[in-house]
Amino acid sequence: MRRWTAAVAVGGALALGLTGCGLPAGVDGELTNSWQPIPEPSPFVPPAEVCHPGDFAETAYLSSYSPVDCTTPHRVETAHVGTFGAEAAEATAPPAQGSPEIRVAYAECDSATSEYVGADWRLGRLWVGVAVPSPAAWEGGARWFRCDVTEVTNVEDNGGTASRTASLRDVLAEPSPLHLTCYAVRNDDNGAIDTMPAEECDEPHNAEFAGVWQAPDIEYPTRDRDWNQFHTECRKVIGRYADVPLDGNLQFRTGVISLPGGAAEWAAGNRGVRCYLWLDERNVERSLKDAGTEGLPIQYE
Template structure:
């Protein structure tokens, strides 16, 4: 009996191998599957908050967080990178073009000139692996920063529309700490309280080397004195040096290589304290001493 069952199974298996396929099948199981699509290159979200600032980003190292939680950077724009073998290197035309696009988009995002606030623009590129896989984007991030551009502050809440309303990030009046001619701290205070420094505006530095910018104290002094004269409604002449002092903050080296040329200028007094803004103050408030 066991032999009969075995024989029947053998016949049935043989029939399965030699029979004609039904329902129009051709019997070839390898030619009816559509090819798998090529994996898509990673592309980040155009708007998201991040716990840290990155130079490059991929799907594995992104750490987006809710903007209501503490974060360091906020992505606000996604641009299209040039098609090249490698991402643009720091200081190249492609990298500068990306920074310029991010800078312009930041004005719209925050609702005002971000350079007059404690904000910085940061460009994020795909990783080398992502680039070789076809990623051609750059991401624009905003971060809350110190005046020197090096200290990044964690914050909660989006920066969208930040400068359309009163904001503590706007540059105003400050209580500076100066040690041997070097400003070690600029503590923001309301202009109605005692202060010795006030943001006067931006000076556009010439396109020189970064070392030349840092060494060109006389040039920065002349540039900022002109900014202060316009701000305080003063004659922009040789007597400006006797009306007030000045403090300037240059871009960081990375910002300079990216094409940033703004210098932040502040009117400054070593000993005199004020309890008002010097906007349009005129010669009677700032006489030649």
């Protein structure tokens, strides 16, 4: 009896041992064939549609990256994040400002920012810049560029950056205080334009924003003959804005102020030139949009 009991006990232990070494349902015994490979570490890519408390910087360092909610005070907003193309990506350092790679990026930022704010961003008190990764981030594989937009206090007088507490998304889709309108140009002692502060169009003023001329890929104007081309093209913008004939008499109906961005912006690829009609010493108290020949008569003196 004891042997039988012992035999049964040993047999039970053996059965338990075999059960412990068995494979559960659905397990094939291969330890590695279903493991997913560990992904390669990827570089940080900043998101779009976020705001930043500091002023725009051409190089975006991760150490200073501290986005804030756009309802809190900020000076810069990222409208779009793009990726440099293959040729630029092969470089050992981020593209320099004014390089062909930056001009390609700027063109993408120009279009994406205009879509973001609801119209050509040059129609408002806005400025756009391209920010690139730091050299260390580039070495680590970062190939993005940031399209940053900021409100400025006055595009005509190189005004400073404004602090905002609201997003710029669709800000130009409807009439907005950011839209460029009318101005009271003031001349210096030599008759040249000194300042042109904004003015309500129903108040006395002598200048008005008419639109944007998209210049071809030409040199930044430095000589009178360069500026003459800019003024000629801006007069056409003014003529269409005021609904007057684009003929030889246009130059006798209105003066013109042609404002491209600075030389650095031009080198980056900004070819948009803001065009303003200018009545010099005359003042009006209405907008001259679609004013026709009565609103912009030929000035014989």
